[in-house]
Amino acid sequence: MMFSNCVSNNLLKLFIALSAFHAINCAQSPKLEVICAPKTIANEGTQANLECTYTVPNDVKVKGVTYDHNGQTVYTYQVGSEPIVTDDEFQGRLSRYGSEQTASIRIEQLRGSDAGTWRCNIITDKFTMAFDETVLEVNVMPSINSIFRQPEGELEVGSSVTLTCEVDAQDSSPTISFFQKKEEFGKGTERFASQKPTFTINSVSISDAGEWYCLAENSVGSSQSSKLQLIVKHIPFAVSQNPRQFNASLGTNARLDCQFETYPALKRSTWYQRETTAFGRVNWLPVESLSLISPNSLESSEGSSSSSYSGGGGRFKEGVAGADTAVLHIRAVEAGDLGVYKCSADNGVGKGECEVRLEEGEEIIPNTSKRTSDKSVSSSPSHGFTLTLTLISLLRTCELFW
CATH class of the missing domain: 2.60.40.10 (Immunoglobulins)
Structure with a gap:
């Protein structure tokens, strides 16, 4: 009986000692585990480091590392061999970095398509595996x-x-x-x-x-x-707010015109001459009233329309030149023709008005260019500028006589 009790006590002591040894050994030997950073954010065109580390038991060795991108294996590394990038999209852009105890990879020249879930897999020589996932967000240029x-x-x-x-x-x-x-x-x-x-x-x-x-x-x-x-359809409005002056000698032909900002193109124009009564009342007398005159009826802004002269003894002809210019031709200017004229231009959306003045004197070549900018335009030398004006004046005179 005493021998039996002695054996039992010794077995108990041995069990306690083995348990303690096992506990100490287990505490010193880590478990197989992979830990990755939860999320990585980087801009398109830069680089991103996907940080992953691992631990293995003392009696286990790491055989290799693989990475999956959105469920597809794109990177494989076996200990003692060169890493293999298995997806052409990452060739030359994906590499391993850090110490042997890490499984971190680096992606360079980031693309928007690189974003998603990346899974790090650790494979051991015991045919066991552990993994963890990280999310990569790529900020791309819109x-x-x-x-x-x-x-x-x-x-x-x-x-x-x-x-x-x-x-x-x-x-x-x-x-x-x-x-x-x-x-x-x-x-x-x-x-x-x-x-x-x-x-x-x-x-x-x-x-x-x-x-x-x-x-x-x-x-x-x-x-x-x-x-x-x-494109905004609107009524015509005059480019020049103040009455422009045209000069003509009595007995010669005159051409008056008004330019408008307009869309769509002008369809017709009606001209009026201002008359002031003895009592100071102002009346506007139409020089003529014509139906639609197509802009193409005038060969150019200096051309002539196919309409005939009417009003004032058949001496007035009005029309439209181009898309935005209303024109009034006066044949053989008389003293009664001098004064202020008003043009009413219609583009189908509405009407706009413009006033001009006809005075006796040498013809003035008015500046009819539209507003483009506040920049001034420098002129050429004076003799060249005078010659240019002279030629324009001659051409204008010829045109007036058709």
């Missing part, structure tokens, strides 16, 4: 697919229109802005910031006509759309 508007077609003054900038961006929404080019008035551009990819003009005006663009910006860069042309 790309504009198109800029369009609703409604389509030509716009009426006072109507509304909405511009939409269709952006393709794989990160958070970029900042959108819309701008209009106004170089013809020397104003450069005007920008309108918007937190949404739309911009609404609630009451369209003439100044809204022209080229529109949208711009998408984020931390990576910016992208500009192609142009969107807004």
Whole structure:
């Protein structure tokens, strides 16, 4: 009985000692585990480091490392061999870095398509495996697919229109802005910031006509759309606000004209001469009334229309030259023809008015160019400038006599 108790006590002591040894050994031997950074964020065109480390038990050796991108194996590394990139999209861009105890990889020249879930797999010589995942976010430069508007077609003054900038961006929404080019008035551009990819003009005006663009910006860069042309139909309005003066000698022919900003093109013009009564009352007497005269009925801004002379004893002929110029020809100017004339131009949307003055004297070549910018134009040497004016004057005189 005493021998039996002794053996039991010894077995118990041995069991306790083995348990303690096993506990100490297990505490010193790590378990098989992979730990990756939860998320990595980088900009397109830069590089991203996917940080992953691992631990293995003392009696286990790492045989290799693989990486999966969105479920597809793209990288394989076996101890003692060169890494293999199995996806052509990552050739020359994906490599391992860090110590042997890490399984970190580096992706260079980042693309938007590199984003997604990356899984690091550790394979051991015991045919066991452990893994962990990390998420890669790639901030890409926004790309504009198109800029369009609703409604389509030509716009009426006072109507509304909405511009939409269709952006393709794989990160958070970029900042959108819309701008209009106004170089013809020397104003450069005007920008309108918007937190949404739309911009609404609630009451369209003439100044809204022209080229529109949208711009998408984020931390990576910016992208500009192609142009969107807004066409606004409006009544004609005179380019020159003050009455322009034309000179003509009595007995010669005269040509008066008014230029308009207009869309669509002028369809017809009606001219009136101002008459002041003895009581100071002002009357406007029509020199003639004609139906539609096509802009093509005049060969050019200096050409002649196919209409015949009428009014004032058959000495007046009115018409339209080009798309934006109303013209009045007067044959054999008389003293009663001198004074102020008013032109009423119609483009189908509405009418606009312009006044000019005819005085007796040597003909003046008026400057009929439209406003383009605030820049001045330098002239050539005086003798060349005088010669040019003389030639123009001769050509104008010939034209007046047809």
